[in-house]
Amino acid sequence: MSVSNSLTPPSVEALYCDHHRWLRSWLSHRLGNAADAADLAHDTFLRLLSKTVFPRFGSEGEARAYLRTVGHALCVDLWRRREVERAWLDALAAQPEPVAPSEEHQAIIIETLLGVGRMLARLSQKAAAAFVMAQVDGTPYRDIAASLGVSERMVKKYIAQAMLQCALIEAGLNA
Numbered sequence: 703m704s705v706s707n708s709l710t711p712p713s714v715e716a717l718y719c720d721h722h723r724w725l726r727s728w729l730s731h732r733l734g735n736a737a738d739a740a741d742l743a744h745d746t747f748l749r750l751l752s753k754t755v756f757p758r759f760g761s762e763g764e765a766r767a768y769l770r771t772v773g774h775a776l777c778v779d780l781w782r783r784r785e786v787e788r789a790w791l792d793a794l795a796a797q798p799e800p801v802a803p804s805e806e807h808q809a810i811i812i813e814t815l816l817g818v819g820r821m822l823a824r825l826s827q828k829a830a831a832a833f834v835m836a837q838v839d840g841t842p843y844r845d846i847a848a849s850l851g852v853s854e855r856m857v858k859k860y861i862a863q864a865m866l867q868c869a870l871i872e873a874g875l876n877a
Contacts, residue, residue, distance in 0.1 A: 714750055717750065718747055721762075721769055725743045725766075725770070729777065732774075732777055733777060733780075742773060745776050746776060749776075782816070783812075783816060786815050786816055787812055817871055821864070821867045821871055824867055825860075825863060826860075828860060829859075831849075832846050832857050832864070833861060833864035837864075843858065
């Protein structure tokens with residue numbers, strides 16, 4: 703490792719030089735695709751650059767553990783995105799040809815679905831379930847309450863929490 707003094711954090715350049723090839727290889731093994739691995743390796747270092755407080759590493763092992771954790775999170779994001787895209791494309795394939803939206807519209811829909819997924823992930827399991835039942839399925843609050851084993855008042859609180867998250871995303875404050 704180029705910079706091993708734990709009092710001074712290593713530069714991104716030093717970390718990149720010391721660990722990029724290793725990280726790309728690790729990601730390639732996880733993903734089975736060299737191009738995706740190269741993209742995510744670079745994204746890992748971009749995430750590091752965007753940190754307001756640069757992490758300090760006491761050893762090469764700590765640096766690699768950190769990079770592996772960030773790389774793994776990016777893999778999960780990629781897999782999740784592909785799962786959403788695959789589900790969307792399957793649903794789209796089941797539609798008659800004239801209903802098929804443009805490529806741009808498809809990209810917007812996929813990004814929206816991913817945003818909704820991130821928003822739901824920030825909620826409790828019951829709040830997320832209540833929101834989906836109410837907004838997607840159109841289930842009445844009393845039926846949601848019975849299904850979740852809570853009061854209708856609690857269902858209203860869950861929906862309010864979800865709507866707040868939606869408003870924050872719309873305002874660009876909680877994407």
